[in-house]
Amino acid sequence: MSTIKSIKNFCEDHWRFGWEICKWLLFAATIFFIIGYVGIVLFYLGQFFSNYPKLHQQIVMYIHISTGSVMILFGSLQFFPPIRQRWPTFHRMNGYIVYVAGFISGIGAFGASLYPHGGEPVVLSGIIVSLYWILTIIMGYVRIIYKDIEGHREWMIRFFSLAYAILIMRIVVIVTQYGLGWDLKASIGAAIPATWLFFIICAEFYISNTRITFKTLDHVVNGEMLTSLPSWTKLKLISKTQHADQVCSFVFELAHPSMRVCVPPGHHMLLKAKTSMFTTIRPYSPVNMNNKTGVLEFIVKKYNNGKMSSFMHDCLSVGDEMEIKGPIGEFDYKANSYKHIILLAGGTGITPIANVITSVLNNPYDNTCLYLFFANRTDIDVILYQELKSLAKLHSDRFKLILVISRPAVDGLDYNVAKPNDSVIHLSPTETTCCTSSAAVTDINKQVVNVNLNTDLEFKRGRITKDLIKEHGPTPSRDTLVLVCGPHQMCFKMMGMMSSLGYSKSRTFAFGVSDH
Known part of the structure; x- marks a missing residue:
């Protein structure tokens, strides 16, 4: 045997x-x-x-x-x-x-x-x-x-x-x-x-x-109409909000206020738009950490050569319509399949990761422990900050949040003094967080420097490193899953780093790479 x-x-x-x-x-x-x-x-x-x-x-x-x-x-x-x-x-x-x-x-x-x-x-x-x-x-x-x-x-x-x-x-x-x-x-x-x-x-x-299939789902649970969009459906944009530099959220209105599009954790929706002469289709992970109904929200970062992201940021206005269908995806998660899940996210790569987090933590029968290493360039670039902070406090026994930044938002800022704005993360001394973007992972061997923003917060400044994973993550085992999402450069570096630490390649999944 x-x-x-x-x-x-x-x-x-x-x-x-x-x-x-x-x-x-x-x-x-x-x-x-x-x-x-x-x-x-x-x-x-x-x-x-x-x-x-x-x-x-x-x-x-x-x-x-x-x-x-x-x-x-x-x-x-x-x-x-x-x-x-x-x-x-x-x-x-x-x-x-x-x-x-x-x-x-x-x-x-x-x-x-x-x-x-x-x-x-x-x-x-x-x-x-x-x-x-x-x-x-x-x-x-x-x-x-x-x-x-x-x-x-x-x-x-x-x-x-x-x-x-x-x-x-x-x-x-x-x-x-x-x-x-x-x-x-x-x-x-x-x-x-x-x-x-x-x-x-x-x-x-x-x-x-x-072939990618779009299953039709239409039934009512606890007063909510659970549905999917198996064919291209025009949805109206009702809100467009800037969250950080070149990052905006786009909220689309569904057909009914009690309707909710069921998107499995780690899956995406397809968005279609006519950009210049051609039609462009791109996958985006919707975000719904507050369990809202009647809307479909996406957080999109604008890239200089990104046709869809540039169109949404520069051309799409409130009241306009976009064609959307889905969900699609290859990642398949079942409750209690693993004891630990390490989540490595960079910038807007948090969106599919956030869906995994809410799916696990909102399931009272799922005992999986989560370890999120969230990387951003500066503290004001942290997306879904309030939601992640609330989950870290509410599920402190199962959800560990580590935020890492590669540089301060303002040059010359004294990190020993708390900033008088909402971007300061108020956690207990035992809770940590982390945040950086692709610039924060260019050198995975560089030492991380702990920076105290105030008396009740320890912020991580530097990069996601092997030492940081060893300090805050679980030891490599067959019961540990690793999920990665962010810029491609970050994904490949993180996958290589986790493999060198002893985490199994077959239990490492990078959104946008493993399901390319």
Whole structure:
């Protein structure tokens, strides 16, 4: 039994690593195909092109094979999450290469299908599949232009299912020709349509089982109408309030005052707006720490290159409408699944974290202990300060709040003197808090300096560090979950830091990274 348990634990800890190995094996198979098959074909051009005696046929095949090889090789890199997440510019530029090469190869495939050496089945299937190939390329490009990430993902899966069918098709040809004794024409005539059809079916099956679904929920509990927005719904903006520098809250009115949109902890809503020439869709986590009904509230930070955030801050006014639907998300939390949850948040990354906090603390049957390390640049940048402070006082036995700031709000401010405004956090001497933004985590090894704002408050100034986690967090164990949300740079640094401290990678979830 102990051996079985050890194997089970190992699989839980390393399943992501195993998936990465599978993807790299796929990449290796692609390289092998290009070198071992395409390379040989191009090396023995005379023998290969004997099946295509006319010059224009040979040109068409050469274009199809060469551009297809580029497309498959570069396209394999598009499926690796670390590349998409760490180097988005490379992912985008590499995508253009794949689009151009794939489109040209598709045209070549259409031309090549008119001159096959596999009989009528190859002609018919070749024409249909090559046209479908070109369609998937066009639709994938259109979807990403309109920022429809899910639609782009689905069309790209369809496109690459056709491309990778070629890998299997060659194996089928070899097996049927040399294993079953078929001639080349019969082998190719059976292999090409069969593998394409098989991979098209597999692609649609995979898409249908991984597609984001919006479940319809509509029932009344304790006088509240619990609902969801499974389709795009126009909601009116009734309030727009600035909380900090470049940070505003947007409150949208629901159809009924007693209505509440049920958003599972860590899940998001999709917001859609027409920005410039295109429609932009972005996920945002709603905030409802005061259990309000009849409204849907979002806290959004404006980024210089952020299309949606810039639109909401600069163009959206009270009385305007936005299209919203959801919820969506991959994070799944069940009460008492863990004894401890460490929450690492930076800036507006507190929004999905806040939903997890309220979900746990508002459940009288959930005994999970929470440790929030909340990072901001200055003390006036702390979002949801009053709500977090109230929860820390009310649930002091289960909720530990650690706020860290990277610099004072005012240069030269004496941190030994309490500031005469509401941003001073009044906690007992045993309670601590923490806050910083992405600037607060650029150096995870820098020592944290404790700063006393007044006699009943200990503020943390510096960065979220290993020492800070060791001092205020639980020891690494299988009963501890780590949740991270903030700028991508922060998420990757925190994930690496927590792994080095001994916290399991399989029990570390970064919103916007793990569910990208």
